[in-house]
Amino acid sequence: MPEQKQVHIAGAGIAGMSTALALAAKGIKAILLEKAPRPDEVGAGLQLAPNATCLLRAWGVLDNLYDHAVEPDGIDLKDGTSGKTLMHMNVQAISRKRWKAPYITVHRADLQTALKTAIDKNPLIDFKTGYEITSCSGSSNSGFEAEIIQGKIREKISGLLLASCDGVWSQMRANLSEQAVFSGYVAWRATLALEEIPATFLQTNGLKTVGVWTGKNGHFVAYPLKNGKVYNFVAIIHGQNPGPVWSKDGDNSILLDSFRDWYPAITDVINHVRQWTFWPLFKMPFPRFLGPSGEIFLGDASHAVTPFAAQGAAMAIEDAAAFAAALSDINLTRAEALALFKDERCKRLKAVARRGDFNRFVYHVSGPLAFARNLVMKIRPAEKFLTDLDWLYGYDATRFLPEVA
Numbered sequence: 190m191p192e193q194k195q196v197h198i199a200g201a202g203i204a205g206m207s208t209a210l211a212l213a214a215k216g217i218k219a220i221l222l223e224k225a226p227r228p229d230e231v232g233a234g235l236q237l238a239p240n241a242t243c244l245l246r247a248w249g250v251l252d253n254l255y256d257h258a259v260e261p262d263g264i265d266l267k268d269g270t271s272g273k274t275l276m277h278m279n280v281q282a283i284s285r286k287r288w289k290a291p292y293i294t295v296h297r298a299d300l301q302t303a304l305k306t307a308i309d310k311n312p313l314i315d316f317k318t319g320y321e322i323t324s325c326s327g328s329s330n331s332g333f334e335a336e337i338i339q340g341k342i343r344e345k346i347s348g349l350l351l352a353s354c355d356g357v358w359s360q361m362r363a364n365l366s367e368q369a370v371f372s373g374y375v376a377w378r379a380t381l382a383l384e385e386i387p388a389t390f391l392q393t394n395g396l397k398t399v400g401v402w403t404g405k406n407g408h409f410v411a412y413p414l415k416n417g418k419v420y421n422f423v424a425i426i427h428g429q430n431p432g433p434v435w436s437k438d439g440d441n442s443i444l445l446d447s448f449r450d451w452y453p454a455i456t457d458v459i460n461h462v463r464q465w466t467f468w469p470l471f472k473m474p475f476p477r478f479l480g481p482s483g484e485i486f487l488g489d490a491s492h493a494v495t496p497f498a499a500q501g502a503a504m505a506i507e508d509a510a511a512f513a514a515a516l517s518d519i520n521l522t523r524a525e526a527l528a529l530f531k532d533e534r535c536k537r538l539k540a541v542a543r544r545g546d547f548n549r550f551v552y553h554v555s556g557p558l559a560f561a562r563n564l565v566m567k568i569r570p571a572e573k574f575l576t577d578l579d580w581l582y583g584y585d586a587t588r589f590l591p592e593v594a
Contacts, residue, residue, distance in 0.1 A: 195220055195348040196516070197335070199322045199361065203297070204488025204505035205354035206304035210248040211513035213313040220348070221314060222337065224355075225319035230385070233378045234414050234421030235297055236399065239290035240267065240584045241503035250303050256366055257299040259413045260291050262397045266566060268559075269404030272393055272452035275566040276574065280399075282577050288583045294399065300502070320509050327359065327483040330525055334561045352485040354505075357471050359490035361516060365480065369471035374471055377444050379462040380419050386591075387457040394454070397480070402455060403562075405555035407447060409455050409537045409543030413448050422458055424448065424465075425496070431469055439467035466482065470495050476538050478508075478531040488511060497545035497552070499579075505542060507586035508534060514587040533589040 195296040196212055198205045199221035209219040237245070237258075243435040245251040264468075266275045272413045320339050327347075334347045353361040359368045394411055397520030402409040407426035414421050426447045431437060444467075445459050459465075476492035479485065488505035515530035516523070551562055567573075575582075 194218065196350050196352060197322075197333075197346060197348050198354055199223060199353045200353065200355035200359075200488075201225075201316065201318075201491070202354060202356055202488065202505075203300060203304070203502050204356075204490070204508060206301065206308060207244075207248075207379070207506045207509035208313045208352055208354055208487055208512060210250070210304065210307055210311065210317075210460045211244075211509040212516070213311045214248055215513045215517035216313070217321045217349075217513065217516060218313045219315070220346075221308070221316045221487055222320040222322065222560060223316070223318045233297060233380065233423070234412060235295055235435055235502045236299060236412065237293050237295060237300075237506075238500070238503055239284050239292060239582045240586070241287035241506045242293060243288075243290035243380040244506050244586065245303075248307060250307050251291075253303040253306055253386055254293065254295055254299065257303075258293040258295040259397060259415075259417055260293055261399045261412060262395060264401065265394070267393075267400060267402045267452075268563065269402040269407075269409060269448075269455065272454060275403075275563055275573050276572045277577050282573060283572065284582065287576065287579070292582075294414055295413045296419075297377055297502075299415070308384075322351070322353075322361070324364070325480075325482045325484055327351075329479065329483050329485075329523055331483075333483040349444075350485055351483065351518070352487055353480070353490045354487050355490050357473070357489040357493040359486070361480070362473070362477070362486065362490055365477075367474065367477065369493055371430040371475055372472050373427060374425055374470045374495060376438055376467045376468045376496065377424040377426070378464045378468060379422050380414065381422070381458075382463065383413075383418055383420065385461070386420055387454070387461050389457045390415040390454040392454070394453070397526045401552070402452070402560075403552045403554075404448075405559075407555050408552040409448070409451070411458075422462070423496075424459070425470075428467070428469065437467055441465055454480075476535055478583050479527060489532075494538070494542055496543055496547070497548040498541055498581075500541050500545070504538065507584075510586040511589065514590060518590050521590070529590060537584070537586075540580065 195218045197220045209221045212219045281291045291399045325335040333351045399412040410423040473493045487508040515526040518526045
């Protein structure tokens with residue numbers, strides 16, 4: 190394929206690899222540039238709802254995940270103080286029947302391995318490691334030119350478009366004087382092998398259940414990974430800004446102090462984990478999908494969001510699918526297609542962010558508001574809570590372009 194028809198992608202995380210696969214599915218060659226000498230597989234667990242798994246299935250990735258992922262039987266919302274189940278949602282049965290795709294939990298490294306496996310088999314994707322993009326110029330109409338570094342060698346590359354998928358600390362966003370800001374929240378994460386989990390916790394949380402424990406100013410999430418052999422634990426609380434870091438080892442006593450009045454099963458897990466890791470949660474000041482020099486921004490580089498809707502990875506996967514769909518539409522000019530892509534993704538991100546803000550409020554309330562929340566969950570059918578999320582879980586990220594009669 191001629192060089193001007195190729196799309197270069199900066200960053201080989203979930204957003205970058207998804208973008209390469211989405212473009213290749215549309216017959217567009219992708220050059221995937223990763224500055225690290227090998228793909229980074231650090232991270233923890235992910236929840237992937239049907240709006241993401243339907244796209245992974247279309248790209249031939251989902252089948253490779255089944256050896257490692259878990260399809261949870263349901264999602265339980267629990268009171269963090271009493272331990273009582275406020276609501277059980279049979280998410281798997283509804284996902285398969287209503288949204289035609291599974292709801293899964295998976296380790297980030299397993300997802301990245303499945304994406305990389307699909308990439309290695311695809312002749313339209315050229316994966317290069319050790320490359321860093323330092324500057325870019327051009328436009329979405331004329332194409333782009335960028336300077337890249339490989340070791341001590343500098344060179345120029347050019348092509349159809351350049352997609353920045355280089356994460357929350359995106360250098361290309363920084364080049365525009367746009368940097369991620371601290372959200373005020375910190376996620377503490379840990380994993381335990383099934384045989385290491387305290388019995389008190391296993392007695393209150395099903396082996397194939399996503400448990401969300403709600404409480405004053407924080408919440409605690411637990412779900413299985415790696416075919417149920419490992420459990421992922423996440424505690425989200427207010428915290429101090431430690432600066433631009435991805436993760437750090439945390440002091441267990443700080444976390445325990447935040448959950449000291451919670452149900453014993455939770456504090457037992459906190460005490461049992463030898464080393465918690467805390468991840469400061471950063472978000473972009475505003476979503477950006479199109480840059481002034483012809484750049485495209487996708488995933489966290491565009492719109493890093495807090496995880497209260499459990500949609501961070503899904504939004505990156507959706508971005509990739511929507512971008513590829515826009516770029517491949519032969520009935521629109523490139524500028525028209527990208528403008529529609531930007532508008533649709535901004536609208537979608539705003540809706541998902543609103544849902545995340547709502548979840549944060551519901552999870553963290555206390556006193557009379559918590560009593561009212563619990564009462565609503567008690568009297569309202571659980572299935573209704575899920576079917577009200579058709580707009581979220583049943584969304585098709587590729588269906589926003591005008592149909593041709």
